[in-house]
Amino acid sequence: MTQIFYDRVADSLIQDQERLYRLAYSYTYNTQDALDIVQSAAVKALTARPLREPEYIRTWVYRIVVNTALDWLRRNKRLVPADDSFFEDQDAPADAPADMDLQQALNRLPANYRTVVVLRFFEEFKLEEIAQITSTNVNTVKTRLYRALEMMRVEMEGVEDD
Amino acid sequence: MTSRMQNWKQEYDRTPIPQELRGRMLAVTEDHRPAPRGWRWAFATAATVFAMFVLMVNVAPAQAAELRDVPVLGSLVRVFTFVEYTSEVGDAHVRIPRVEGLNNQGLEEAVNAELLADGKAFLAKYEADVAELKQELGPEAMINMGVESFYEIKASNAEVFSLRVEYFWVGGGSASSYDFYNVNQVTGQMITLDSLFRPGADYLSVINAELLRQMNERNAEAGANIFWTDAQEEFTEPFTGITADHNFYINPDGKLVIAFDEYEVGPGSSGSPELVIPTELLTGLLAEGAPIH
Numbered sequence A: 001m002t003q004i005f006y007d008r009v010a011d012s013l014i015q016d017q018e019r020l021y022r023l024a025y026s027y028t029y030n031t032q033d034a035l036d037i038v039q040s041a042a043v044k045a046l047t048a049r050p051l052r053e054p055e056y057i058r059t060w061v062y063r064i065v066v067n068t069a070l071d072w073l074r075r076n077k078r079l080v081p082a083d084d085s086f087f088e089d090q091d092a093p094a095d096a097p098a099d100m101d102l103q104q105a106l107n108r109l110p111a112n113y114r115t116v117v118v119l120r121f122f123e124e125f126k127l128e129e130i131a132q133i134t135s136t137n138v139n140t141v142k143t144r145l146y147r148a149l150e151m152m153r154v155e156m157e158g159v160e161d162d
Numbered sequence B: 001m002t003s004r005m006q007n008w009k010q011e012y013d014r015t016p017i018p019q020e021l022r023g024r025m026l027a028v029t030e031d032h033r034p035a036p037r038g039w040r041w042a043f044a045t046a047a048t049v050f051a052m053f054v055l056m057v058n059v060a061p062a063q064a065a066e067l068r069d070v071p072v073l074g075s076l077v078r079v080f081t082f083v084e085y086t087s088e089v090g091d092a093h094v095r096i097p098r099v100e101g102l103n104n105q106g107l108e109e110a111v112n113a114e115l116l117a118d119g120k121a122f123l124a125k126y127e128a129d130v131a132e133l134k135q136e137l138g139p140e141a142m143i144n145m146g147v148e149s150f151y152e153i154k155a156s157n158a159e160v161f162s163l164r165v166e167y168f169w170v171g172g173g174s175a176s177s178y179d180f181y182n183v184n185q186v187t188g189q190m191i192t193l194d195s196l197f198r199p200g201a202d203y204l205s206v207i208n209a210e211l212l213r214q215m216n217e218r219n220a221e222a223g224a225n226i227f228w229t230d231a232q233e234e235f236t237e238p239f240t241g242i243t244a245d246h247n248f249y250i251n252p253d254g255k256l257v258i259a260f261d262e263y264e265v266g267p268g269s270s271g272s273p274e275l276v277i278p279t280e281l282l283t284g285l286l287a288e289g290a291p292i293h
Helices: A003-015 A017-028 A031-046 A054-076 A102-107 A111-122 A127-133 A138-152 B003-013 B020-031 B105-137 B203-222
Strands: B050-054 B078-087 B092-100 B146-156 B160-171 B173-184 B248-250 B256-259 B274-277
Touching (some): A003 A017, A003 A054, A017 A031, A017 A111, A017 B003, A017 B020, A031 B020, A054 A111, A054 A127, A102 A111, A102 B003, A111 A127, A111 B003, A127 A138, B078 B105, B092 B105, B105 B146, B105 B160, B105 B173, B160 B248, B173 B248, B203 B256
Parallel strands (some): B092 B146
Antiparallel strands (some): B050 B078, B078 B092, B146 B160, B248 B256, B256 B274
């Protein structure tokens, strides 16, 4: 499994390049850093041990981009990922302005939460796919989405699959 | 979706895509293309018929030199293609080597018996795979699969004879596995890793530390993961060390060389790496008379 795996990964990268770039950009809000994340994720994907189940290549490539972006966030100390109990007893911040732009809205969120929001509402993945990308389960994805929406001060819609 | 989320989605979709993205993605995919293989395979129908050529068994040295696939001549030991199987359309090409001139006649027979059995098993597996696919897909189906085997003398001198046999298959993807035969010509014994070292010597720790050091050094030089030396994400297993039954050979300089299969310790683009262990690291551990210098 070398050539066929390589071909599929390369196809997936080329086909999704703009989407992967937008995803990376949603973490960095900086063109060069987003390009670097996509490029370094591409290298990781192209040089990885071939997957046993090639049908997961697309979500797996997304996972690598997400993990690379999260590493970048950690290194740049913009945000620390919070575990799911962190916000249990906290209300949404009171000062959420009504006209937040996307960057402001995402920056309010812990890293894990912004990931599921972007994947769900902007990249329009199914809950099951988001669970694969983020290496969690569907219930955790839902919990994170609800909490994220609360923090972003938006109505609770669109969490469940249609 | 709420109108607020819709606005954000529109904002997200309007993220400007820099011009250089395309070029960088093309460059990165080109740079990491798996190492090209020398062998081109043909599309074959499932109705492939195999022809078998049995070359001369008891061949005199003078005649052997005239054969196709000219025998590889070592200084003392000869290796030549004993049996060669090809398919009509060239999607299987198995060369079974035969070794002659080992000092230990009994060992030579055992090695040759194993080479023949392994070569036959390799071809039989291929034929079974083709038959299975044919059954699954129908007799008219195009079956894109092939095998080839190669052999190479790694060293042949008064002390050591080392032979590598490569079994290569391609079926959309491709992979090679290797067998090594290392013979001590002085003692007439097969060389194992254990046999090179004093009983109880912890040579594996020394070799593994050196392998890791070389891998990390090469990664740092290249600024890339030529070797998987630590866990990256969750999709590769890091190299943790070899065991006593790992593939190795002894090169013509008398150095111990540790050989890896493709994908064993690094991406396909790294091929099948071979790392030389400096002998000075092994002094004190080597068994008396070990052919390592």
